[in-house]
Amino acid sequence: MPRTGLKGSYTLDNETIDKVVTRTSPGAYALGYVKDNMFYVCYVGRSDTDINDRLKQHVGEKPKYSKFKFDYFGSPKAAFEKECNLWHDFGGPEGSLDNKSHPDRPDGSNWKCPRCDVFG
Numbered sequence: 001m002p003r004t005g006l007k008g009s010y011t012l013d014n015e016t017i018d019k020v021v022t023r024t025s026p027g028a029y030a031l032g033y034v035k036d037n038m039f040y041v042c043y044v045g046r047s048d049t050d051i052n053d054r055l056k057q058h059v060g061e062k063p064k065y066s067k068f069k070f071d072y073f074g075s076p077k078a079a080f081e082k083e084c085n086l087w088h089d090f091g092g093p094e095g096s097l098d099n100k101s102h103p104d105r106p107d108g109s110n111w112k113c114p115r116c117d118v119f120g
Helices: 014-020 051-056 076-090
Strands: 007-011 027-035 038-047 067-072
Touching (some): 051 067
């Protein structure tokens, strides 16, 4: 199984998010659960501005989203590229992620996925 390259895993609740996600920054994340000491990725995402706020939007969303991994990125583009790579590594169009559609790029950007030509 591929590695996420993200920090964690941490419990997906507001208190833990505030404790470990301390910067207002673009970032990428993976949501999932731990079984037999292995983190299973169920959903990947990003924030172009505030990863702390974006993660909080998932608290209580689905019981299987009990843990998260994340990392900060220096720009929205870097966060977008990481989200694309995570999506391809853990799901892709035929994969097991809950988000079946390719990550969207921000409105007005012409960024391309580093792994496919979906925005060709």
